Amino acid sequence: MRIGELAARAGVSERSLRYYEKQGLLSSDRTPGGHREYLEQAVDRVVLIQALYAAGLHSRKIAQLLPCMRDADGGPNEIATPRLVEELTEERERIDGMIADLMRSRGVLDQIIEVAAERVELGTP
Amino acid sequence: MRIGELAARAGVSERSLRYYEKQGLLSSDRTPGGHREYLEQAVDRVVLIQALYAAGLHSRKIAQLLPCMRDADGGPNEIATPRLVEELTEERERIDGMIADLMRSRGVLDQIIEVAAERVELGTP
């Protein structure tokens, strides 16, 4: 598929896809004319990249870990170095902290919404 | 307490505290000379602000919701308007999405770390 379709299916801008490629996160074949051509699996890859970005990982680290992933049909292309494992472990702890923060923030919103809902039920003057 | 102590206790820079104040998220008394003086409860407030920032809320929305929080010793100062409730509900959904993304990313890291750990146990050549 081409970049427009991939962008639509992955819910990302074309701009971002070109950026990912420049960062070495995403590869593409090219038509004779130079247009990018993507495999079906690119959709999942892009969604994953987005999730990793959302988790606060930077391009460089994502580029390092992607080849270490266990593919759907087999093992990883590369095995993470001890150094990378150390870094990823730190990231994992950071992510745990983020999740805790998010749960707390979620609780705050819940409480506010709940209080307002009670008011509505009472028919606030 | 003064800004230096609050910054240290809340784990934030003084720069950020002044920024929060300018955004209307944090208030302070002033000494006759103009130095900021904070109440004990400011520490919790700053930690909360950080959590809300981490959840992707922007200053304006945080400023709107803070007065609607149920205080430790009583109800909220203000009740959220229907409009705000609607916005907060959207934020909550967004946060749920973030948590899902984070869990997924966490799983990816787990898997990579685990594969590498297996290798180490086997004594990779």
Place this chain on the structure above:
DNA sequence: GTAGAAGCTGACATCAGTGTCAGATTCAAG
């Protein structure tokens, strides 16, 4: 009162991913 630490304001820089625009090229369908 004096020295040094701490605080004040204001301005400019940074980060990294993304938006956007311009101008040129390619693709696909008539």
Place this chain on the structure above:
DNA sequence: CTTGAATCTGACACTGATGTCAGCTTCTAC
């Protein structure tokens, strides 16, 4: 061949919280 949609590259802007620096003032303790 032609035409319009899609894609290409490259450059610049933005966002928004935070870092950092300069120059000045205030506080605290001797």
